[in-house]
Amino acid sequence: MTDAHHRKLERMYAAAPFNGYYSGDMKISEGAARLEIxxxxxxxxxxxxVHGTHYxxxxxxxxxxxxxxxxxxxxLLTASFTLYFTRPIAGQRMAGEAKLVSETRTQxxxxxxxxxETGKICGRGSGLFARSRHRLEDLPGYG
Structure with missing residues (x-):
């Protein structure tokens, strides 16, 4: 993919009304993403x-x-997600860092x-994502 695609995804994240509550900073690269809030x-x-919903x-x-x-x-749509809590979050910032580990035709x-904020791991998770019928170019912030 291109950097242009990644920047469009970052704009799409920022344009989603729910994400305004979090004031997050999303950075996307090939097969990886980081969200800091x-x-x-x-x-x-x-x-x-910090309540687990924020993890x-x-x-x-x-x-x-x-x-x-x-x-x-x-x-993409989240089809399933598994989350493990390993410790309480310390400080005033938290971040999620993720990487793509598997891709097939359907998932x-x-x-x-x-x-x-000290860099300690406080939780782990993995998600299964499936392709939807919603075209990215039709979505606010991306198109």
Missing amino acids: PIQDTFHHAAQA FKVLDDSCFFAAQSVVADVF LIAEGVVLD
């Missing part, structure tokens, strides 16, 4: 640790875009980690 007070559960957010998005980085015609698999 600031941790807000509203991310914490009652015990003052999933950075992992699903980074794995999705690692897979989408090699598909330029249609939008792609990406694996990633959640990192705290």
Whole structure:
């Protein structure tokens, strides 16, 4: 794929209304993606640790875009995702880093980690992604 495709994907990420809540910084390259977000007070559960939904957010998005980085015609869908929590997140930022590990005609698999601002791994995950019928060029931010 081209850098132009990767920059369009970054714009598509930024254009999605839900992603405005996170103020994330998405960087995409061939078969890889990194999403870094600031941790807000509203991310914490009652015990003052980052709630697991935010681990999933950075992992699903980074794995999705690692897979989408090699598909330029249609939008991918998350078909399944497995997430493991390994430690609480420390600091004020968190990141998901992912890479594409398998691609067939019908599905792609990406694996990633959640990192705290010190670089410690706080979670791991893998996603299975399938091609949809939605053309990328028709989607806000990409086309």
